[in-house]
Amino acid sequence: MADEKKFAAYICKGCGLGERLDADALVKVAQKEGKMNVVRQHEFLCNADGVAMIKNDIASEGVTHIMIGACSRRAKTDAFNFPNHALARANLREGVIWIRPHTDEARETTQEMAEDYIRMGCAEVKAMTVPGGNPNTGGNRTLLVVGGGPTGMTAALEASKTGYPVVLVEKTGALGGWAAKLWKRIPVHEPFKAPVDAGMADMIAQVEADPNIKVYLNAMIAKSDGAPGRFVVDIATESGSIATEDIGAIVQATGFDLYDANKLPEFGYGKTPDVVDQAGLEALARAANGGPIKRPSDGKEVKSVAFVQCAGQRDASGKHLTYCSGTCCNISIKQAMYFKDANPSVDATVIYTDLRTPGNGEDFYRSAQEKGVIFTKGKVATVTPAGGNLSVNFHDLILDDKNAQIEADLVVLATGQVPNSGVNIDAAPVEEPAQGGGAAAAPQVKIKPISILNLTYRQGPDVPQFKWGFTDSHFICFPYETRRTGIYTAGPVRRPMDMLQAREDATGATLKAIQALENAQLGRAAHPRSGDLSFPTVRLEGCTQCKRCTVECPFGAIDEDEKRFPKFNESRCRRCGTCMGACPVRVISFENYSVNTVGAQIKAVNIPDEFSEKPRILILACENDAYPALDMAAMNRNEYSAYVRVVPVRCLGSVNTIWITDALNGGYDGVMLMGCKSGEEYQCHFVKGSELGRYRLSKVGDTLKGMNLEAERVFDMEVAITDMHTLPKKINDYAAQIVEMGLSPFKGF
Amino acid sequence: MTDVVATNETILVVGGGISGMTAALEAAETGKNVVLVEKSPSLGGRTSQLYRYFPKMCHPTCGLEINLRRLKANPRVRVLTLAEVTGVEGAAGNYTASVKITPRYVNENCTACGACADAVQVMVDNPFNYGLNKMKAAYLPNAMAFPQRYVLDSSIVHTAEGEKAKAACKYNAIELDQEEETISIKAGAVVWATGWQPYDAAKIQPYGYGRFKNVITSVEFERLADPHGPTGGKILRPSDGKEAKNVAFIQCAGSRDENHLRHCSRICCMASLKQTHYVREKHPQDGKSTIYYIDIRAIDRFEDFYQKVQADPSVSFIKSKVARITLNESTGNVVAHGVNTEGYKRYANEHDLIVLAIGMEPSVKGVNIPADIVFDSSGFIEADPANGAVFGAGCASNALDVNRAVQSATAAALRAIQVVNKVARAEA
Amino acid sequence: MSANQQMAAKYQNRFLKEVEEQVEMGEWVKMCMQCGVCSGSCPTNFQPGWDHPPQEIFMMIRAGKREEVLKSESMWMCTSCYNCIVRCPRKIPITHIMHGLANYAHRLGIAPKGQPTRAFAKLFWNNCIHTGRVNELKLSMGLYFKDAEGKINIGQGIKKGLEMKNVAIGLLKAKRLNPFEIFGGHKCKDQKGIAAMLKKARELESQRKPLSQSGAAR
């Protein structure tokens, strides 16, 4: 892009703008105040003719920077699409005429509003440069897969099938993980009637035979350094030697461990070998090899077996696992079938509180009943020895019999899955007390969790965790949203799941990993600003090394270099601008989004003097939720105050307090900040952005005191995209409150 | 004539719901060209008709906004709305799909200014709200509609009303002479993401859906709670518009039932648990919810959501499949009859409104997928080599919640990419 | 056996298996998922004395509560309305299982003594196979003059007869009750054939379901 900048403004008169506004006046504003080189108005700017006019100016006049004064930036994006040109849009339709009454009284303030938006648009576009894309790319196309269970092997095979080389690292001496220890697995195809072969042997063979896949067994990740497209990973092998691999992106499929059944003495685990967990039963089944299953204590053929569901799970007390492992019901059904298929006369009883067999699992459940497996809704209290046998003592919830008992040769505890997710980087450094009181039974030796990825990231060696040690993700619309760009976790490390889901998950994660390395190569951002070519730059000469950016970045993109300056890893960055908001000396910026692009808009607004009785209120609105909500309010023709001026921001986290102090110093009477819900159930698309922004804003109070302004002049509100009915009212109430309070004394300085 | 540039390296995605959009966007953001075909006038699908998601109680439109932004920013996805795939010929790496395009009667000149809607008087059922209210016959499908372009209901096209609409449009956006057309699109791989439909509640006779106005389905309940919905977010019951404060939720309405859907629809338990929040949200003081269930299937990380609802005194759980519903003719209330199986307690409980947690039926069921595809006994698309390069995604492939549907769609995108990459290598 | 062991002996599938062998449609009991729709659908369920609804009976069978089940009055209260069958999400033939259980308890001779429906069923069947067709007059007389154990009881008969006087007179007036039925009335011609046929049927049935190896002995 040539340094030669040429600015053009276009004002649309369609959709009633022509009737409601004085377009000529707007043109003058753009020329005189906006200092635009070319200014045109058009009856219907978004149609072919209008767009042609703009393209013609680009071609013949060499226009580089375009300001469109028409509808919302969310509308007509297909028409107003000029690649490699800076574009700003003044929202005259949804932002002005649709939210103002069509009356003579309103005409003046409406026009003022429109003129301000033109001023702001011009100011913004002038402060912009066209993003050139992150130059600091890397070209590695190899995927690193950590974990050699079905999830990891699936990721490896799918990546290879797509044409990408893979390095697969497995900490044990063999591939297959838990799945390789199964006798059979739950069926994943019609008919959903009987256990089927786990198919691990085939899968392992495929992996071993694949020239695209390099397998390291008995190996751990010693160090992961770099960023998507340019990771350098050290792999510590059995021999103690270190292998170094150039990696483009990472899939972490480190799976789960079984919940420790020793924490369940009440169920007799550890007291008698005839109480086993589900893995223990698989071992017995493999030993029996299709014949009758024998019990460990005396090798007697098992004639009666009881399955205790939710053992150490779904426990609200916090003593055991809070969650449900989602797979145990089907697994117990499968294991009960082991017995029934070998010998129909065996009594197999499953004791459950809620039987959870979603989808076609219902067929599997029915099939077990047909085979004579008995399902009893009850809550097991204890498992006690009874004359060589075991007695399962439970509360039969149907017959409401608190002293119900089943005598069984063997008892299987469905204990569930615990994610194997490495170091919890958010955990308080102080030694946390032993969980609950329950585990206290066995004196706890605190073993420091071993890191899985050993990332050299400033924010810690592993991916952040969500709840209960499961790795982080947005969890609903964007399950692959990760806080470590280019690193995707898959399988039971993310959520308890069975093999079918794990393999589906692995396939998805593989695509995201491939996408990440491809985008890194092109210098483009990953979700949610996918394709964004802008990236943060820092003026190091101004940096005070306060470290706020490196600490706050929700994606751990910023490290510190040897001179303790922030080191931006652009391809880890998600372009939310939190670093920019955090920086007290304002040295961080994006080409098309900076302290200046927003600051200039704030300053561009025309502030009437304090006797005008026309307050000005600045609204900084999250572009993902608050801004669309305002648009939809406008589409509904829900009116709101003409005193507000709205500036969309990438995220509340990108709001730099300077904007607020500048605004107040410049004579604004109030500032509304509209961001997404933060906290555990966060709705911020940058995960922690709105939370960090809020934390920062909580400190603005002192500044206000310093200026001896009322604290209410800055109003932080949580806004959801559905608030289009309530938002206008909240704005109007605030405007009224400001009028009540009186205008700011800082005008005209 | 709609023109679409597509080759054997193009991926055809059928269905513009969250699964289809995800598959299309993930493929496009990996550098592939995609044609996305949606049969309704706008994208978003069934999730866009939900008020909130479990377990975060966030709003589906929030994720939709992001996906639409991704779409607007991505030239690699070609979106066709009001378009239905009627046939797919060929084999992996070389498919030709016939796509029937129904006229919208509004062209890309439309600025969504709404002048046509102001001009038109005729009202038609609003499908976005499951027909719970009516809308102008010239309409924007919903506030988030993409493309953001109005639609003329075919019923008015050749009438005076149609002419009124045309006259009202300053931008020559209305074309009353548009006709149905069928185009053919080449594709190397097809992702089938046509989602699900609620099971026909009227078939569950003892519950009297259709006989009793105040028996509604869970999907309809979402519309009642949604500020964008027919009641502006107030839970007003259909019979008399009275605010429903005592609401019952009946699980397995159609699911887990040999007489109806044999499979478990997976989402209904969580949906009802979520919807008890709506009742409390609207009536913090005197809202009351009752859930009738066989097993509460709050699977894996959702369990604590269940535990929170259990702790809520305004929600009660009864382990029972309701036997039948009767009507209290004097109050308009509906009465659930049955037996609490935990200890055999009989009940006949009167409620303002009863919500059937309606089962999930794959949309491919009944529709004959124009390619011979392997289904499971419930009509979901099975993953099977016989399907060639036609990949089921989301709820067309299984009863899934949104999160799992998106995972499935992302996986399907990779499978499709593998096929077109092979084509590319061959052609290179 | 200790009390505990007796407890534990329950919840073993012994009684369930007995039911599967002996009871009409008994093999379906294991398919119940305890949703309770049958219990809620049963018309007499909402009246006193109906101690165990079907779904609970099925759970009791699985829990090995043999005596409680077979001695229960519940099965005898079935009105054969078939609501449970048409609503059961597992398509379990509940009505028939209830009939089957009643009949089995009756065969074992441990069904509740003096259970009026049990008595009426016996009376009805004998009445109808006697001549091949039901003799309504004899049926009702029998109903009034025999007690639940089938012994003649004049006093009770007259009492009940008086209770039913108006009904009887009503029917007589309407020519829907024929006093001469008492001397024969409707009958099939081939009564011999019917008798032989039923004798054979009973033989075969007891071959198919020999009580000896069933729980009766236990």
Added chain:
Amino acid sequence: MATKQYAFYPGCSSQKNASSSNYLTSVESMCKTLDIKLTEIPDWNCCGASIGYGEAGELPRHVMNARNFALAETNLPGQDIVATCAACWLGAKESKERIEHSSQLLADTQEALKEAGLQIKVMPEIRHMAEVLVEDFGFDELGRHVKKPLKGMKFAGYVGCQTNRPFGIAGENFENPMYLDKIVETMGGEAVPYDQKVTCCGGALAFSEPEKSQAQIKDIIESAYDHGAEMIVTPCPLCQANVEIYQGHINKKYSTKFNIPVLYYSQLMTLAYGGSAKEAGLDGQVIRARKLEEFAGK
């Protein structure tokens, strides 16, 4: 040659002077109008009814019905068996289904039948009279014969259990079957909607445990009255009897004043087709249907 011919299975209660002989009378007149030829299955026997279960057990019950099948097939080959009694129809249909589904049961049945010198070669269809009217004729055809529409008369169509569940009439709704209402309307009468249309009358409990069944009958009659019905109409003899003849007892017990006539659809049809009170078997009502008697007189 009649338009339609069927092997007729009247059942014990529909014999002369039996508890539902008025049903028989009216069915005969109705069939005359519709030109239906019913030929009684020679020497037919009792179906065992539902209540048979207690004493009989499985095979004997099926064998009893099988005998009727065999007799029908030998003497009236190719004709569907038509029953007017719900219990007969249900019992027979059930036996047919079971025997067809189990080769064992079929073998045993044949072996037993042999004792009576009989054998099943072809399994006949088992139909209820209402089924025949709806399926083989259809409402339009039934309407064609109406001479005297039952104008202004309000009936509660009481379908009850056994013509409705588990088999029911094809295409009908277990919870709210419409065919009976449609017949009433086709005959020019008014069918009142009410919520006890398929409530059980207590069936066989009427004899052994009257108080239980009468509690249910009370609900049915009450609802019929509440919804403005003048008469109740039903397709089932046991329903008819139970609902009609115990009203006195119920009045005593619950101090109600029930006195509502309970008729068969065939009686309404006979009258609408212009038949006399006698042909309609109105003299067979324990609670006289005065309004209909007058109507027939006109």
